[in-house]
Every structure is written in structure tokens, then in C-alpha cells.
Amino acid sequence: MSPTLPPLLVVDDEKNMRLSLEAIMNGEGYQYRAADSAEQALKMMTEQEFFMVITDARLGGMSGYEFLEIARQKFPRLPILMITAYATPKLAVEAIKSGAIDYLAKPFAPEELLHAVSRCAERHQLIQENASLKARAGEAYRLEQLIGQSPKILELRQLIQTVAPTNATVLILGESGTGKELIAGALHTLSKRASANYVRINCAAIPELLLESELFGHEKGAFTGALRQKHGRVEEADGGTIFLDEIGDMSRPLQAKLLRFLEDGTFTRVGGNQELHVNVRLIAATNRDIVAAIQMNQFREDLFHRLNVVQFRPPTLRERGSDILLLADHFLKYFRASMNRNIKGISKGAQQELLAHCWPGNVRELRNVIERAVILETTEEIQCANLPDFHLETRLRKNEPGEVLPVSGSLNEIISNYEHDLITNILEKNHFSLNRTAEQLQISRHALRYRMQRLNISSGLEEDANFSTKESNQ
Numbered sequence: 001m002s003p004t005l006p007p008l009l010v011v012d013d014e015k016n017m018r019l020s021l022e023a024i025m026n027g028e029g030y031q032y033r034a035a036d037s038a039e040q041a042l043k044m045m046t047e048q049e050f051f052m053v054i055t056d057a058r059l060g061g062m063s064g065y066e067f068l069e070i071a072r073q074k075f076p077r078l079p080i081l082m083i084t085a086y087a088t089p090k091l092a093v094e095a096i097k098s099g100a101i102d103y104l105a106k107p108f109a110p111e112e113l114l115h116a117v118s119r120c121a122e123r124h125q126l127i128q129e130n131a132s133l134k135a136r137a138g139e140a141y142r143l144e145q146l147i148g149q150s151p152k153i154l155e156l157r158q159l160i161q162t163v164a165p166t167n168a169t170v171l172i173l174g175e176s177g178t179g180k181e182l183i184a185g186a187l188h189t190l191s192k193r194a195s196a197n198y199v200r201i202n203c204a205a206i207p208e209l210l211l212e213s214e215l216f217g218h219e220k221g222a223f224t225g226a227l228r229q230k231h232g233r234v235e236e237a238d239g240g241t242i243f244l245d246e247i248g249d250m251s252r253p254l255q256a257k258l259l260r261f262l263e264d265g266t267f268t269r270v271g272g273n274q275e276l277h278v279n280v281r282l283i284a285a286t287n288r289d290i291v292a293a294i295q296m297n298q299f300r301e302d303l304f305h306r307l308n309v310v311q312f313r314p315p316t317l318r319e320r321g322s323d324i325l326l327l328a329d330h331f332l333k334y335f336r337a338s339m340n341r342n343i344k345g346i347s348k349g350a351q352q353e354l355l356a357h358c359w360p361g362n363v364r365e366l367r368n369v370i371e372r373a374v375i376l377e378t379t380e381e382i383q384c385a386n387l388p389d390f391h392l393e394t395r396l397r398k399n400e401p402g403e404v405l406p407v408s409g410s411l412n413e414i415i416s417n418y419e420h421d422l423i424t425n426i427l428e429k430n431h432f433s434l435n436r437t438a439e440q441l442q443i444s445r446h447a448l449r450y451r452m453q454r455l456n457i458s459s460g461l462e463e464d465a466n467f468s469t470k471e472s473n474q
């Protein structure tokens with residue numbers, strides 16, 4: 001087993017199961033950690049990196065399915081394998097829909113489990129290798145990878161081209177999944193530093209105490225476990241670019257050291273006293289509200305100003321209109337090729353659902369949705385049935401106290417969106433009966449059909465000959 005493979009995490013409330021899995025995993029040389037509840041597992045996942053998670057479907061407290069949903073949102077790239085007591089196709093689909101990468105029914109042979117685990121281990125190694133190849137090749141991130149034709153994306157591409165060749169420090173602020181990492185990579189690739197190293201550090205993924213030594217290195221004996229001298233990643237990035245991702249999570253003491261480093265490129269290794277110097281361009285990103293962090297004294301204001309020489313704010317997916325379909329198509333092509341599936345396109349109904357969803361997880365969420373749909377789809381087109389239940393999610397979010405509706409676009413667009421959601425909602429409640437819906441809204445059936453056509457709302461039933469699903473012409 002490669003020494004760089006992090007441990008796997010087992011979540012099961014039965015002690016005997018944990019012990020037998022531990023024996024199997026240790027026998028194969030995997031590092032093993034266990035949690036007896038989903039709650040404990042989620043906590044461990046924020047503190048340490050795992051290459052995969054194996055969870056029982058039935059747990060005391062939060063169920064395995066609920067755990068899957070949360071874990072998929074927080075750690076979208078972490079493969080999760082679900083173990084259940086009975087094998088039924090319905091449960092398998094449930095598990096996969098909730099985001100499990102695979103599914104195993106009890107009783108299972110150890111080899112079956114080990115086979116699934118070794119695939120995840122392999123996948124982890126591949127992703128690691130790929131990331132470091134990308135980082136070294138300097139060619140991997142190109143501007144064309146930023147898919148989209150909406151005005152905000154065109155503007156963003158233009159700004160990247162303008163800023164990339166300079167040495168300016170860049171701060172990228174944006175919601176999760178909006179492409180901050182892609183922007184950082186493109187800035188390096190298009191810069192004069194492209195042939196030197198691009199080093200990425202995720203400040204949130206490295207325990208606070210280790211982050212300083214990761215960044216600036218340490219001398220032998222600097223702390224327990226520092227058996228030999230270690231060069232810092234800033235040295236690896238000399239002549240190139242360093243990307244500090246999730247900088248909002250960096251501790252205040254380290255923020256002070258980073259500020260000093262940014263002034264003139266000097267630093268000292270942990271436990272050392274020699275002043276070293278490198279020439280590095282810094283790009284930082286965070287999805288946290290940095291102004292709120294400053295107000296709460298969690299982020300240094302002087303560091304913010306030092307980083308904020310050029311600011312990028314990638315747009316959210318809901319601000320990008322029909323880019324949603326361009327991106328969906330892009331991911332469909334990618335996944336059907338990698339999974340060797342013959343799916344030709346996305347059905348009209350599914351397109352409407354994609355356009356109507358508000359995408360809190362942005363492009364990453366869309367990518368996951370398409371990946372899952374490609375796995376589940378059995379026809380030649382992606383159908384609504386294989387998309388998540390967006391309406392339920394949206395309604396849950398709208399019921400959150402204090403939630404402010406995202407308002408963007410003209411008044412007409414806002415009203416149309418509201419009307420669209422309202423009519424869809426009432427239609428669903430009335431099991432798509434046009435008569436009852438029209439009655440409830442106190443309009444004629446004809447007026448309802450006209451509005452549905454204008455707002456691109458499907459009747460939810462089999463294709464209706466009189467009901468055209470032409471593009472909306474609002």
C-alpha cells in the first residue's frame with residue numbers, strides 16, 4: 001500500500017462489524033479509522049483526510065442515507081460505499097441516488113469489499129497523480145476550460161487574460177463550486193511563470209499546526225516528529241505561483257507570517273533562524289464572507305488589503321442563465337465518454353428542471369448531478385426522473401428562516417421566475433390537474449395553459465399534443 005494513501009473511515013454503530021472490518025483492512029495494509037455514528041464521522045472528516053468512507057445504511061441517530069447526503073455536499077470528491085442488510089434493486093438505486101459510489105449487501109465476502117476498496121484507493125492515487133501532473137505540466141488549465149458564453153463569463157475570461165501576465169497578487173472571492181480553482185490555474189498558465197511550478201495548498205485541509213511547516217518548511221528537530229529538514233512549498237513555487245485556497249480558514253498567527261512573506265518574499269523555516277527569500281506570485285481564494293470574517297476578528301484587515309490587489313468574483317451559476325445547459329452538455333459529453341455510455345442528450349423536461357433550479361452548489365453541483373444522471377439513465381436521453389428532487393430542495397430552502405431570495409435580473413425576470421415556481425408548486429400539489437390548479441389560482445384553464453407555455457412549464461404528464469414546449473419567449 002502506498003505510504004501516501006490516507007486512512008479509510010468506517011461508520012457503523014455495531015462494534016462487532018467495526019472490529020471485523022478493521023481486521024480485514026489491516027490485513028491488507030490499509031490504515032483504518034472508525035466512527036460509531038454519522039455525527040462523529042462528519043466531525044472526523046473535517047479534521048482529517050480519508051480516501052474513502054464505508055458506512056452502514058442503518059445507524060443510531062442520523063441514518064446512513066442522511067449521512068450520505070450531507071457528506072456528498074461537504075466532501076463531493078470523497079467516495080462513499082454503503083453497506084445494507086438486504087439487497088433490493090430499489091435500495092441500490094436509493095444508495096446511488098443519495099451519492100454512494102457503490103453498494104454492498106450483507107452478508108458479503110471480504111473479497112467483494114476489498115475489491116471495492118482497492119478501486120477507491122486506485123482512484124485516489126490517480127486523482128493525486130493527475131493533480132500533481134496538472135500542477136507541473138502548467139498546460140492543464142486553459143482558458144477554454146472555463147465553459148460559458150454569458151456576459152459575466154466573457155468578462156471574467158477577459159479579466160484573466162489582462163491580469164495573468166502581471167505579477168499582481170489576486171484574491172478570488174466566490175461561492176463554493178463557482179470555478180475559483182480553475183481561475184487560479186488559468187492565471188498561472190497564462191503568466192510568464194507558466195514554465196515554473198504551480199503549487200496549490202488547501203489551507204482548510206491541513207491541520208493548523210502543520211500548515212506553517214507545509215508553507216515555509218521546518219528544520220530538523222523543530223518539533224516532535226520533525227526528523228529531518230523539510231523545504232517549504234513556497235520554495236517549491238520559487239519563480240512560479242502559489243495558490244492558497246480557502247485562505248479564510250488560515251489561523252491569525254499564520255496570517256501575520258504570511259503578511260510578512262508578502263511584503264518582500266522573505267521567510268524562515270519553523271525552528272530555523274536563517275532568513276530565506278523566494279520570488280513567488282500569490283493567488284488566494286475563499287468562499288467565506290471575508291468582510292464578515294474581518295468584522296469578527298478572524299481575518300486580518302491588513303492582510304486582506306495586501307491580497308486584494310486584483311479581485312475576481314466568479315458569478316454564481318444562477319446568474320449565468322443558459323450557461324447551465326452549455327455546462328450540462330459539456331459534463332454529459334465528459335461522463336458518457338469516461339463511462340462509455342450511449343446517452344445522446346438531455347430531454348426537454350430535464351433541461352427545464354436544470355434551468356429552474358437555483359444551484360446553491362454552483363458548477364460543482366451541476367457536474368455531480370450530471371454524473372449521477374449518466375450512471376442512472378437507461379434511455380438515450382437524460383430524463384427528469386434521474387435528476388434529484390430539486391423542487392423539494394428549493395422549497396426546503398425557501399422555508400429557511402431569514403432566507404433572502406436571490407434577486408438578480410430585471411423585474412420582469414424576477415416576476416416570471418416567481419410565477420414559474422408558484423405555478424409548478426400548485427400543479428404538483430394538485431397532481432398536475434389543470435382544472436384544480438386553474439380553480440385555485442382563479443384563472444381560466446385556457447389562461448393557465450397559456451402561462452405554462454410562456455413559462456416553459458411542462459404539464460408533468462405524457463406529452464400533450466396541444467401543449468408545445470417551445471423555448472420560452474419572455
Ligand SMILES: Nc1ncnc2c1ncn2[C@@H]1O[C@H](COP(=O)(O)OP(=O)(O)OP(=O)(O)O)[C@@H](O)[C@H]1O
Binds near residue numbers: 146174175
Ligand atoms: N466555467 C466552468 N466551466 C467548466 N467547468 C467549471 C467551470 N466552473 C467550475 N467548473 C468545474 O466545477 C467544479 C468546481 O470548480 P472549482 O473547484 O474551481 O470551484 P471552487 O470555486 O474552487 O469551489 P470551492 O470553494 O468549493 O473550492 C470543477 O470540477 C470545475 O472544473
Ligand SMILES: [Mg+2]
Binds near residue numbers: 180181245
Ligand atoms: Mg476550490
